[in-house]
Amino acid sequence: MEFLQIAVCEDERRDIDAIKSLIKQSGVPAMVFEYANAEELLSVFAPGIFHVVLMDIYLDGKDGSAMSGLEASERIRETDDECWIAFTTISRDHVHFGYKVKAERYLEKPLDEREVVSLMQRAKAHFESREKEIVLTVDRKPRPVKLNDVLYVEKNSRKCIVHLMNETLDTYATMADLMAMLPFPPFLRCHRSFIVNMDYIVGEKDKEDFEMAGGARAPISRERKWKALEKYRAYKAMLARGERW
Numbered sequence: 001m002e003f004l005q006i007a008v009c010e011d012e013r014r015d016i017d018a019i020k021s022l023i024k025q026s027g028v029p030a031m032v033f034e035y036a037n038a039e040e041l042l043s044v045f046a047p048g049i050f051h052v053v054l055m056d057i058y059l060d061g062k063d064g065s066a067m068s069g070l071e072a073s074e075r076i077r078e079t080d081d082e083c084w085i086a087f088t089t090i091s092r093d094h095v096h097f098g099y100k101v102k103a104e105r106y107l108e109k110p111l112d113e114r115e116v117v118s119l120m121q122r123a124k125a126h127f128e129s130r131e132k133e134i135v136l137t138v139d140r141k142p143r144p145v146k147l148n149d150v151l152y153v154e155k156n157s158r159k160c161i162v163h164l165m166n167e168t169l170d171t172y173a174t175m176a177d178l179m180a181m182l183p184f185p186p187f188l189r190c191h192r193s194f195i196v197n198m199d200y201i202v203g204e205k206d207k208e209d210f211e212m213a214g215g216a217r218a219p220i221s222r223e224r225k226w227k228a229l230e231k232y233r234a235y236k237a238m239l240a241r242g243e244r245w
Contacts, residue, residue, distance in 0.1 A: 001128050004030040004120070007053045009041045009069065010088065015109070019054055019088070022113055026120035038072035047080040051127050052119070054107070057089040073101040084123055134181040136162065136171045143169065151200045152218050153178055155193040163216070185235050190228040191221040198235050 006023065010016045016034050023030050033050075035041035038059050053076060055069040073085050084104040088111065105119055130148040137143070151163045155175050162169040162178075173181075179189060186198040190210060200213040207229060209217040220228050 001124075001131055002029065004028060004051045004123055004127065005049065006030050006032045007035060007041055007045075007050045008032055009035045009038060009053065009059065009072065010056045011036055011059050011066070012056075015056065015088065018111055019116070022111060022116040023120060025113060026117040028120040028124045030120065038067040038069060038075075042067075042072060042075055045076060045080075048082070050083050052084045052086060052104075052123050054086050054088055057087050057091075070101075073103070077101045084119075084126075086119055136169060136173060138169050138171055145169070147182065148199075150182065150187075150197055151214065152197060152212055152216065153182070153195040154218070165214075184231075188228060188231055188235075190224055190232075191219050194218045198232055201232065204229070204232075 008016055008019050010019065020032055020034075023032060035044075038055075041053075053073075055073055057069040059066050059069045059072070069087065073087075076083070076085065081102075085101055086105040086107055087103055088107045088109060090109050104123075105115070107115055107119070130146065132147045133144045134147060135142050135144050145162065145164070149164045151165065153163065153175070154161050158172065159170045160173055160175060160178060162171060175189075175193070175195070178195060179187075182195060187195055188198055189195045196210050196212065196218045201210045202213055203211040205211055205217065207220065207225065209219050210232070211217055
């Protein structure tokens with residue numbers, strides 16, 4: 001990834017200039033696109049076009065009729081679940097709303113240089129990691145697979161089954177081979193026959209299974225239970241603090 005693609009949606013020129021200055025100070029290569037209101041941003045928005053959207057919550061416009069940043073973020077999430085949304089705000093009154101649209105961060109005005117720099121550096125590391133690939137042998141042919149596309153792996157008889165978003169791949173690679181390819185975090189071996197991507201765990205079931213996105217369940221073995229749960233909860237706490245590996 002050469003540049004982060006960043007959208008800044010603010011209705012005050014001074015706020016746009018302040019954000020652009022702080023992004024530059026972060027040292028992270030970025031292309032910044034400016035939008036004075038939500039409608040302008042949404043008119044060009046498409047899934048995958050931006051890595052990060054910095055959105056002013058209070059986009060009221062001079063006559064008070066403009067779409068708010070909260071409404072715009074909902075519209076973005078209707079089509080793009082991957083880009084980061086970071087709210088810029090003078091108030092934290094809408095923190096609860098951030099969970100609904102999976103906001104990455106609330107940046108209070110006046111903006112803190114350290115928070116913006118941290119956001120940019122974490123975004124860079126995150127999106128670069130999404131581009132990393134492993135190569136599996138599938139049907140005797142090499143098959144590149146993006147790490148971020150792997151939900152979980154299960155061992156079945158002599159084969160391992162790699163579960164992706166929209167397909168499964170059978171490979172004769174061993175669990176040991178796959179553990180060497182799949183880094184922790186976000187991959188965690190929770191059972192002799194299962195490796196899970198913690199980014200796709202949506203819950204725990206009685207401390208016996210991880211519930212995965214898409215409805216599958218990955219068992220947690222008795223001998224790995226407490227260590228696996230401890231690692232998973234530590235990882236989730238790290239993300240909740242706004243940290244990334």
